[in-house]
Amino acid sequence: MPTANPTHSHRIERLERGLFYGLLALLFWLPIPLGSHRPWAWALLEIWSFGLMGGWLLVNTYSPRLHSLRPYLPLLVIFGVFQLWVALQQMPLPMGLLQSIAPDTAAHYLAANPQAATGTLSLDLNHTHVGLLKGLSYWCLLFLLLALVNSAQRLKTLALVVVLTGTFQAFYGVLMALSGAETSWGLGLPNSHIATGGFVYKNHFGNFLVLCLCLGIGLLIASLSKSKALSIKEMLRGTLAMLLNGKAVVRLCLAMMVIGLVMSYSRMANTAFFASLSITGVLGLLLIRKKSRSLTVLLASLLVIDLFIVGSWFGVDKLRDRLENTSFAQETRDEVNQYGMTLIEQHPIAGTGGGSFYSTFPSVKGPGIQTFYDLAHNDYLQFAIEFGLPATLLLGAVVLWSLALAFSALRNRRNSLMQGMAFSAVMAIIAELMMLATDFHLQAPATALYFMLCLAVAWMARFMKVERAR
Structure with missing residues:
Protein backbone atom coordinates (compact mmCIF):
# COMPACT_ATOMS: atom_id res chain seq x y z
CA MET A 1 0.00 0.00 0.00
CA PRO A 2 1.41 3.46 -0.91
CA THR A 3 2.97 5.38 1.94
CA ALA A 4 1.17 8.55 2.89
CA ASN A 5 2.72 11.99 3.17
CA PRO A 6 1.09 15.34 4.00
CA THR A 7 1.02 16.56 0.41
CA HIS A 8 -0.35 13.28 -0.86
CA SER A 9 -3.01 13.20 1.87
CA HIS A 10 -4.03 16.73 0.97
CA ARG A 11 -4.52 15.70 -2.66
CA ILE A 12 -6.62 12.71 -1.63
CA GLU A 13 -8.84 14.88 0.56
CA ARG A 14 -9.19 17.40 -2.23
CA LEU A 15 -10.19 14.62 -4.64
CA GLU A 16 -12.72 13.31 -2.13
CA ARG A 17 -14.16 16.79 -1.72
CA GLY A 18 -14.33 17.14 -5.50
CA LEU A 19 -16.25 13.87 -5.72
CA PHE A 20 -18.79 15.22 -3.23
CA TYR A 21 -19.35 18.34 -5.32
CA GLY A 22 -19.54 16.20 -8.44
CA LEU A 23 -22.28 14.17 -6.75
CA LEU A 24 -24.21 17.35 -5.90
CA ALA A 25 -23.86 18.57 -9.49
CA LEU A 26 -25.27 15.27 -10.75
CA LEU A 27 -28.25 15.54 -8.40
CA PHE A 28 -28.97 19.03 -9.73
CA TRP A 29 -28.63 17.81 -13.32
CA LEU A 30 -30.82 14.69 -13.09
CA PRO A 31 -34.27 16.29 -13.60
CA ILE A 32 -33.15 18.75 -16.30
CA PRO A 33 -32.95 16.41 -19.34
CA LEU A 34 -36.58 15.20 -19.23
CA GLY A 35 -36.07 13.57 -15.83
CA SER A 36 -33.12 11.63 -17.37
CA HIS A 37 -35.83 9.41 -18.90
CA ARG A 38 -34.23 9.16 -22.33
CA PRO A 39 -31.47 6.77 -23.48
CA TRP A 40 -28.90 9.52 -24.03
CA ALA A 41 -29.72 11.07 -20.64
CA TRP A 42 -29.44 7.86 -18.62
CA ALA A 43 -26.28 6.95 -20.57
CA LEU A 44 -24.77 10.22 -19.29
CA LEU A 45 -26.02 9.33 -15.80
CA GLU A 46 -24.26 5.96 -16.00
CA ILE A 47 -20.97 7.46 -17.20
CA TRP A 48 -21.12 10.16 -14.51
CA SER A 49 -21.95 7.77 -11.67
CA PHE A 50 -19.40 5.12 -12.70
CA GLY A 51 -16.76 7.85 -12.99
CA LEU A 52 -17.53 9.12 -9.48
CA MET A 53 -17.44 5.55 -8.18
CA GLY A 54 -14.03 5.00 -9.76
CA GLY A 55 -12.79 8.20 -8.12
CA TRP A 56 -14.02 7.03 -4.70
CA LEU A 57 -12.31 3.66 -5.12
CA LEU A 58 -9.08 5.53 -5.84
CA VAL A 59 -9.56 7.60 -2.70
CA ASN A 60 -10.23 4.46 -0.66
CA THR A 61 -7.04 2.84 -2.01
CA TYR A 62 -4.86 5.55 -0.47
CA SER A 63 -7.11 6.45 2.47
CA PRO A 64 -9.23 3.44 3.53
CA ARG A 65 -12.65 4.50 4.74
CA LEU A 66 -14.84 1.54 3.87
CA HIS A 67 -15.32 0.80 7.58
CA SER A 68 -17.42 3.95 7.95
CA LEU A 69 -20.13 2.35 5.81
CA ARG A 70 -20.72 -0.54 8.22
CA PRO A 71 -24.06 0.83 9.58
CA TYR A 72 -25.37 1.11 6.02
CA LEU A 73 -24.30 -2.37 4.94
CA PRO A 74 -27.81 -3.93 4.94
CA LEU A 75 -29.14 -1.20 2.65
CA LEU A 76 -26.26 -1.61 0.19
CA VAL A 77 -26.36 -5.41 0.30
CA ILE A 78 -30.10 -5.64 -0.37
CA PHE A 79 -29.94 -3.30 -3.36
CA GLY A 80 -26.83 -5.15 -4.53
CA VAL A 81 -28.59 -8.52 -4.31
CA PHE A 82 -31.45 -7.09 -6.35
CA GLN A 83 -29.01 -6.10 -9.11
CA LEU A 84 -27.50 -9.59 -9.02
CA TRP A 85 -30.99 -10.98 -9.56
CA VAL A 86 -31.47 -8.74 -12.63
CA ALA A 87 -28.12 -10.02 -13.94
CA LEU A 88 -29.26 -13.61 -13.33
CA GLN A 89 -32.41 -12.95 -15.37
CA GLN A 90 -30.16 -12.54 -18.42
CA MET A 91 -28.03 -15.67 -17.95
CA PRO A 92 -28.77 -18.74 -20.14
CA LEU A 93 -30.06 -21.56 -17.91
CA PRO A 94 -30.51 -25.27 -18.71
CA MET A 95 -34.06 -25.89 -19.90
CA GLY A 96 -34.71 -28.35 -17.06
CA LEU A 97 -33.76 -25.77 -14.45
CA LEU A 98 -35.77 -23.10 -16.26
CA GLN A 99 -38.85 -25.36 -16.27
CA SER A 100 -38.62 -25.80 -12.50
CA ILE A 101 -38.12 -22.07 -11.77
CA ALA A 102 -40.32 -20.50 -14.45
CA PRO A 103 -42.42 -23.11 -16.29
CA ASP A 104 -44.36 -20.55 -18.35
CA THR A 105 -41.14 -18.91 -19.50
CA ALA A 106 -39.73 -22.33 -20.47
CA ALA A 107 -42.94 -23.11 -22.36
CA HIS A 108 -42.49 -19.85 -24.27
CA TYR A 109 -39.02 -20.91 -25.48
CA ALA A 117 -31.54 -26.59 -24.57
CA THR A 118 -31.24 -23.29 -22.71
CA GLY A 119 -33.30 -20.18 -22.03
CA THR A 120 -33.25 -17.04 -19.94
CA LEU A 121 -35.62 -15.90 -17.22
CA SER A 122 -36.06 -12.62 -19.06
CA LEU A 123 -38.41 -12.53 -22.03
CA ASP A 124 -36.84 -9.28 -23.25
CA LEU A 125 -33.06 -9.46 -22.94
CA ASN A 126 -32.38 -6.06 -24.49
CA HIS A 127 -34.56 -4.10 -22.04
CA THR A 128 -33.31 -6.18 -19.11
CA HIS A 129 -29.71 -5.37 -20.04
CA VAL A 130 -30.57 -1.66 -20.22
CA GLY A 131 -32.27 -1.94 -16.83
CA LEU A 132 -29.23 -3.65 -15.31
CA LEU A 133 -26.90 -0.85 -16.38
CA LYS A 134 -29.28 1.75 -14.95
CA GLY A 135 -29.65 -0.28 -11.77
CA LEU A 136 -25.88 -0.50 -11.31
CA SER A 137 -25.59 3.26 -11.71
CA TYR A 138 -28.36 3.66 -9.10
CA TRP A 139 -26.44 1.41 -6.71
CA CYS A 140 -23.26 3.41 -7.26
CA LEU A 141 -25.05 6.66 -6.48
CA LEU A 142 -26.60 5.16 -3.34
CA PHE A 143 -23.12 4.03 -2.28
CA LEU A 144 -21.65 7.46 -3.00
CA LEU A 145 -24.38 9.21 -1.03
CA LEU A 146 -23.64 7.07 2.01
CA ALA A 147 -19.86 7.32 1.57
CA LEU A 148 -19.45 11.00 0.72
CA VAL A 149 -22.21 12.53 2.87
CA ASN A 150 -20.26 11.62 6.00
CA SER A 151 -20.89 14.62 8.27
CA ALA A 152 -23.77 16.71 9.52
CA GLN A 153 -22.54 19.69 7.50
CA ARG A 154 -22.50 17.68 4.30
CA LEU A 155 -25.94 16.28 5.05
CA LYS A 156 -27.25 19.81 5.45
CA THR A 157 -25.54 20.84 2.19
CA LEU A 158 -27.12 17.87 0.43
CA ALA A 159 -30.58 18.90 1.65
CA LEU A 160 -29.97 22.49 0.55
CA VAL A 161 -28.97 21.35 -2.95
CA VAL A 162 -32.15 19.26 -3.16
CA VAL A 163 -34.23 22.29 -2.13
CA LEU A 164 -32.48 24.50 -4.70
CA THR A 165 -32.98 21.85 -7.39
CA GLY A 166 -36.69 21.58 -6.62
CA THR A 167 -37.05 25.37 -6.55
CA PHE A 168 -35.32 25.72 -9.92
CA GLN A 169 -37.58 23.05 -11.42
CA ALA A 170 -40.70 24.65 -9.94
CA PHE A 171 -39.74 28.14 -11.12
CA TYR A 172 -38.97 26.91 -14.62
CA GLY A 173 -42.16 24.85 -14.75
CA VAL A 174 -44.41 27.69 -13.58
CA LEU A 175 -42.69 30.18 -15.88
CA MET A 176 -43.19 27.89 -18.87
CA ALA A 177 -46.84 27.24 -17.97
CA LEU A 178 -47.57 30.98 -17.68
CA SER A 179 -45.49 32.03 -20.69
CA GLY A 180 -48.02 31.00 -23.33
CA ALA A 181 -45.23 29.62 -25.51
CA GLU A 182 -46.23 26.79 -27.84
CA THR A 183 -43.04 24.82 -27.27
CA SER A 184 -40.69 24.47 -24.31
CA TRP A 185 -37.39 26.32 -24.24
CA GLY A 186 -34.40 24.23 -25.14
CA LEU A 187 -35.88 20.92 -26.34
CA GLY A 188 -38.86 22.33 -28.23
CA LEU A 189 -41.47 19.98 -26.76
CA PRO A 190 -45.19 20.94 -26.77
CA ASN A 191 -46.01 23.34 -23.94
CA SER A 192 -49.31 23.84 -22.12
CA HIS A 193 -50.68 25.61 -19.08
CA ILE A 194 -49.61 22.62 -16.95
CA ALA A 195 -46.25 22.92 -15.16
CA THR A 196 -43.85 20.06 -15.91
CA GLY A 197 -40.42 21.63 -15.36
CA GLY A 198 -37.63 19.59 -16.91
CA PHE A 199 -39.95 16.57 -17.13
CA VAL A 200 -42.34 15.58 -19.89
CA TYR A 201 -44.91 13.94 -17.61
CA LYS A 202 -46.66 16.15 -15.05
CA ASN A 203 -46.99 13.33 -12.52
CA HIS A 204 -43.23 12.75 -12.51
CA PHE A 205 -42.76 16.49 -12.00
CA GLY A 206 -45.23 16.45 -9.10
CA ASN A 207 -43.56 13.42 -7.54
CA PHE A 208 -40.16 15.06 -7.80
CA LEU A 209 -41.36 18.26 -6.13
CA VAL A 210 -42.95 16.28 -3.29
CA LEU A 211 -39.59 14.63 -2.49
CA CYS A 212 -37.81 17.99 -2.63
CA LEU A 213 -40.47 19.56 -0.40
CA CYS A 214 -39.96 16.81 2.18
CA LEU A 215 -36.23 17.60 2.44
CA GLY A 216 -36.97 21.33 2.65
CA ILE A 217 -39.48 20.85 5.48
CA GLY A 218 -36.89 18.73 7.29
CA LEU A 219 -34.40 21.57 6.99
CA LEU A 220 -36.87 24.04 8.50
CA ILE A 221 -37.65 21.70 11.37
CA ALA A 222 -33.92 21.28 12.01
CA SER A 223 -33.58 25.05 12.37
CA LEU A 224 -36.38 25.55 14.90
CA SER A 225 -35.63 26.91 18.33
CA LYS A 226 -35.80 24.40 21.18
CA SER A 227 -37.23 26.83 23.72
CA LYS A 228 -40.86 26.24 24.61
CA ALA A 229 -41.96 29.60 25.97
CA LEU A 230 -40.97 32.78 24.18
CA SER A 231 -41.62 36.38 25.12
CA ILE A 232 -42.62 38.94 22.50
CA LYS A 233 -39.08 40.32 22.48
CA GLU A 234 -37.60 36.87 21.95
CA MET A 235 -40.09 36.11 19.18
CA LEU A 236 -39.16 39.35 17.37
CA ARG A 237 -35.49 38.55 17.80
CA GLY A 238 -36.06 35.04 16.46
CA THR A 239 -37.97 36.40 13.45
CA LEU A 240 -35.13 38.81 12.66
CA ALA A 241 -32.59 36.00 13.01
CA MET A 242 -34.66 33.87 10.64
CA LEU A 243 -34.58 36.61 8.01
CA LEU A 244 -30.81 36.94 8.35
CA ASN A 245 -29.70 33.31 8.55
CA GLY A 246 -31.50 31.95 5.49
CA LYS A 247 -34.56 30.26 6.98
CA ALA A 248 -36.83 32.73 5.21
CA VAL A 249 -35.15 31.86 1.90
CA VAL A 250 -35.86 28.17 2.47
CA ARG A 251 -39.47 29.02 3.35
CA LEU A 252 -39.83 30.99 0.11
CA CYS A 253 -38.35 28.04 -1.78
CA LEU A 254 -40.98 25.77 -0.25
CA ALA A 255 -43.73 28.20 -1.30
CA MET A 256 -42.36 28.22 -4.85
CA MET A 257 -42.35 24.43 -4.96
CA VAL A 258 -45.93 24.29 -3.65
CA ILE A 259 -46.96 26.63 -6.46
CA GLY A 260 -45.26 24.32 -8.95
CA LEU A 261 -46.89 21.28 -7.37
CA VAL A 262 -50.38 22.83 -7.54
CA MET A 263 -49.85 23.97 -11.14
CA SER A 264 -48.78 20.47 -12.17
CA TYR A 265 -52.43 19.46 -11.53
CA SER A 266 -51.10 16.05 -10.51
CA ARG A 267 -53.92 14.64 -8.42
CA MET A 268 -51.97 11.96 -6.59
CA ALA A 269 -48.86 14.09 -5.99
CA ASN A 270 -50.88 16.86 -4.36
CA THR A 271 -52.96 14.40 -2.37
CA ALA A 272 -49.87 12.49 -1.23
CA PHE A 273 -48.02 15.66 -0.22
CA PHE A 274 -50.72 17.08 2.04
CA ALA A 275 -51.71 13.66 3.38
CA SER A 276 -48.11 12.74 4.24
CA LEU A 277 -47.50 16.18 5.75
CA SER A 278 -50.56 15.77 7.98
CA ILE A 279 -49.69 12.21 9.01
CA THR A 280 -46.01 12.93 9.63
CA GLY A 281 -46.84 16.18 11.40
CA VAL A 282 -49.02 14.35 13.91
CA LEU A 283 -46.37 11.65 14.33
CA GLY A 284 -43.68 14.31 14.79
CA LEU A 285 -45.65 16.05 17.51
CA LEU A 286 -46.05 12.68 19.26
CA LEU A 287 -42.52 11.31 18.79
CA ILE A 288 -40.13 14.27 18.91
CA ARG A 289 -38.93 14.87 22.43
CA LYS A 290 -38.35 18.40 23.71
CA LYS A 291 -40.30 19.80 20.78
CA SER A 292 -40.90 23.53 20.61
CA ARG A 293 -44.09 25.45 20.11
CA SER A 294 -42.66 26.70 16.83
CA LEU A 295 -42.90 23.16 15.38
CA THR A 296 -46.69 23.26 15.70
CA VAL A 297 -46.76 26.75 14.21
CA LEU A 298 -44.58 25.67 11.28
CA LEU A 299 -46.67 22.62 10.46
CA ALA A 300 -49.89 24.62 10.68
CA SER A 301 -48.49 27.36 8.44
CA LEU A 302 -47.42 24.81 5.83
CA LEU A 303 -50.95 23.47 5.60
CA VAL A 304 -52.85 26.76 5.88
CA ILE A 305 -50.63 29.18 3.96
CA ASP A 306 -49.52 26.83 1.21
CA LEU A 307 -52.82 25.08 0.58
CA PHE A 308 -55.42 27.77 1.14
CA ILE A 309 -53.57 30.99 0.28
CA VAL A 310 -50.79 30.23 -2.18
CA GLY A 311 -52.77 27.41 -3.78
CA SER A 312 -55.87 29.55 -4.30
CA TRP A 313 -53.84 32.02 -6.33
CA PHE A 314 -52.31 29.42 -8.60
CA GLY A 315 -55.11 27.07 -9.52
CA VAL A 316 -55.99 24.84 -6.59
CA ASP A 317 -59.63 25.14 -7.76
CA LYS A 318 -58.70 23.47 -11.06
CA LEU A 319 -56.94 20.73 -9.17
CA ARG A 320 -60.03 20.25 -7.01
CA ASP A 321 -62.18 19.95 -10.13
CA ARG A 322 -59.84 17.28 -11.51
CA LEU A 323 -60.11 15.30 -8.29
CA GLU A 324 -63.89 15.58 -8.23
CA ASN A 325 -64.23 14.58 -11.89
CA THR A 326 -61.98 11.53 -11.59
CA SER A 327 -63.96 8.51 -12.74
CA PHE A 328 -62.95 4.89 -13.00
CA ALA A 329 -65.22 4.66 -16.02
CA GLN A 330 -62.90 7.04 -17.85
CA GLU A 331 -59.71 5.41 -16.58
CA THR A 332 -58.33 2.11 -17.87
CA ARG A 333 -55.53 1.81 -15.30
CA ASP A 334 -57.66 -0.43 -13.09
CA GLU A 335 -58.10 -2.78 -16.06
CA VAL A 336 -54.33 -2.72 -16.60
CA ASN A 337 -53.94 -3.85 -12.99
CA GLN A 338 -56.47 -6.62 -13.56
CA TYR A 339 -54.81 -7.96 -16.70
CA GLY A 340 -51.36 -7.44 -15.22
CA MET A 341 -52.23 -9.85 -12.43
CA THR A 342 -52.37 -12.57 -15.08
CA LEU A 343 -48.68 -12.03 -15.78
CA ILE A 344 -47.92 -12.31 -12.07
CA GLU A 345 -49.85 -15.58 -11.90
CA GLN A 346 -47.88 -16.90 -14.87
CA HIS A 347 -44.45 -15.75 -13.61
CA PRO A 348 -44.75 -15.40 -9.80
CA ILE A 349 -41.19 -16.33 -8.81
CA ALA A 350 -38.82 -15.20 -11.53
CA GLY A 351 -40.83 -12.49 -13.27
CA THR A 352 -40.66 -11.75 -16.97
CA GLY A 353 -37.40 -9.79 -16.82
CA GLY A 354 -36.54 -6.19 -16.02
CA GLY A 355 -38.03 -3.76 -18.55
CA SER A 356 -40.13 -6.46 -20.21
CA PHE A 357 -43.60 -5.04 -19.44
CA TYR A 358 -43.42 -3.21 -22.77
CA SER A 359 -43.32 -6.47 -24.73
CA THR A 360 -45.18 -8.91 -22.43
CA PHE A 361 -48.32 -6.97 -21.48
CA PRO A 362 -49.86 -7.03 -24.99
CA SER A 363 -50.09 -10.83 -24.69
CA VAL A 364 -52.59 -10.61 -21.80
CA LYS A 365 -54.45 -7.31 -22.24
CA GLY A 366 -58.15 -7.59 -23.01
CA PRO A 367 -60.33 -5.86 -25.60
CA GLY A 368 -61.34 -3.12 -23.15
CA ILE A 369 -57.90 -1.49 -23.39
CA GLN A 370 -57.40 0.38 -26.65
CA THR A 371 -54.43 2.48 -25.45
CA PHE A 372 -50.91 1.09 -25.75
CA TYR A 373 -49.33 0.82 -22.29
CA ASP A 374 -45.55 0.62 -22.34
CA LEU A 375 -45.53 1.03 -18.55
CA ALA A 376 -47.98 -0.19 -15.93
CA HIS A 377 -48.87 3.12 -14.21
CA ASN A 378 -48.46 1.13 -10.99
CA ASP A 379 -44.92 0.45 -9.83
CA TYR A 380 -45.99 -2.26 -7.40
CA LEU A 381 -47.59 -4.16 -10.27
CA GLN A 382 -44.74 -3.56 -12.71
CA PHE A 383 -42.01 -4.64 -10.28
CA ALA A 384 -43.93 -7.81 -9.42
CA ILE A 385 -44.40 -8.61 -13.11
CA GLU A 386 -40.83 -7.95 -14.19
CA PHE A 387 -38.81 -9.11 -11.18
CA GLY A 388 -41.12 -11.60 -9.49
CA LEU A 389 -42.75 -11.49 -6.08
CA PRO A 390 -39.69 -12.47 -3.94
CA ALA A 391 -37.49 -9.69 -5.38
CA THR A 392 -40.32 -7.16 -5.10
CA LEU A 393 -40.98 -8.11 -1.48
CA LEU A 394 -37.25 -7.75 -0.78
CA LEU A 395 -37.33 -4.15 -2.03
CA GLY A 396 -40.51 -3.51 -0.07
CA ALA A 397 -38.84 -4.83 3.06
CA VAL A 398 -35.88 -2.45 2.75
CA VAL A 399 -38.24 0.51 2.21
CA LEU A 400 -40.21 -0.39 5.35
CA TRP A 401 -36.93 -0.95 7.22
CA SER A 402 -35.85 2.56 6.22
CA LEU A 403 -39.19 3.92 7.43
CA ALA A 404 -38.75 2.17 10.78
CA LEU A 405 -35.24 3.63 11.16
CA ALA A 406 -36.57 7.11 10.38
CA PHE A 407 -39.24 6.63 13.07
CA SER A 408 -36.51 5.56 15.50
CA ALA A 409 -34.37 8.59 14.67
CA LEU A 410 -37.37 10.89 15.08
CA ARG A 411 -37.96 9.45 18.52
CA ASN A 412 -34.44 8.95 19.86
CA ARG A 413 -32.03 11.38 18.21
CA ARG A 414 -31.37 14.62 20.11
CA ASN A 415 -29.59 16.48 17.32
CA SER A 416 -32.02 18.88 15.61
CA LEU A 417 -30.64 18.21 12.11
CA MET A 418 -31.06 14.45 12.52
CA GLN A 419 -34.62 14.97 13.79
CA GLY A 420 -35.41 17.19 10.81
CA MET A 421 -33.93 14.72 8.33
CA ALA A 422 -35.80 11.86 10.00
CA PHE A 423 -39.03 13.85 9.64
CA SER A 424 -38.32 14.43 5.95
CA ALA A 425 -37.55 10.74 5.37
CA VAL A 426 -40.77 9.59 7.06
CA MET A 427 -42.79 12.08 5.06
CA ALA A 428 -41.09 11.20 1.75
CA ILE A 429 -41.52 7.44 2.21
CA ILE A 430 -45.19 7.75 3.17
CA ALA A 431 -45.86 10.03 0.20
CA GLU A 432 -43.98 7.78 -2.23
CA LEU A 433 -45.73 4.63 -1.04
CA MET A 434 -49.01 6.35 -1.90
CA MET A 435 -47.89 7.65 -5.29
CA LEU A 436 -46.38 4.38 -6.51
CA ALA A 437 -49.83 2.78 -6.59
CA THR A 438 -51.04 5.09 -9.36
CA ASP A 439 -48.05 5.70 -11.63
CA PHE A 440 -44.61 4.60 -12.81
CA HIS A 441 -42.46 7.05 -10.86
CA LEU A 442 -39.57 4.63 -10.29
CA GLN A 443 -39.18 4.15 -14.04
CA ALA A 444 -37.84 7.70 -14.43
CA PRO A 445 -34.21 7.90 -13.21
CA ALA A 446 -34.58 11.34 -11.59
CA THR A 447 -37.54 10.40 -9.39
CA ALA A 448 -36.16 6.91 -8.65
CA LEU A 449 -32.79 8.27 -7.51
CA TYR A 450 -34.33 11.02 -5.40
CA PHE A 451 -36.45 8.41 -3.64
CA MET A 452 -33.32 6.33 -3.01
CA LEU A 453 -31.73 9.53 -1.66
CA CYS A 454 -34.61 9.82 0.82
CA LEU A 455 -34.06 6.20 1.90
CA ALA A 456 -30.37 6.97 2.42
CA VAL A 457 -31.30 10.05 4.48
CA ALA A 458 -33.40 7.81 6.75
CA TRP A 459 -30.35 5.63 7.48
CA MET A 460 -28.10 8.68 7.95
CA ALA A 461 -30.55 10.26 10.36
CA ARG A 462 -30.46 7.10 12.45
CA PHE A 463 -26.76 6.18 12.35
CA MET A 464 -24.70 9.26 11.46
CA LYS A 465 -22.44 10.35 14.31
CA VAL A 466 -22.59 14.02 15.20
CA GLU A 467 -19.87 15.87 17.07
CA ARG A 468 -21.13 17.56 20.18
CA ALA A 469 -20.78 21.31 20.20
CA ARG A 470 -18.65 22.70 23.00
Missing part, protein backbone atom coordinates in the same frame (compact mmCIF):
# COMPACT_ATOMS: atom_id res chain seq x y z
CA LEU A 110 -40.09 -24.49 -26.26
CA ALA A 111 -43.04 -23.24 -28.28
CA ALA A 112 -40.65 -21.26 -30.46
CA ASN A 113 -38.02 -24.05 -30.60
CA PRO A 114 -38.89 -27.50 -29.23
CA GLN A 115 -35.21 -28.45 -29.32
CA ALA A 116 -34.05 -25.49 -27.21
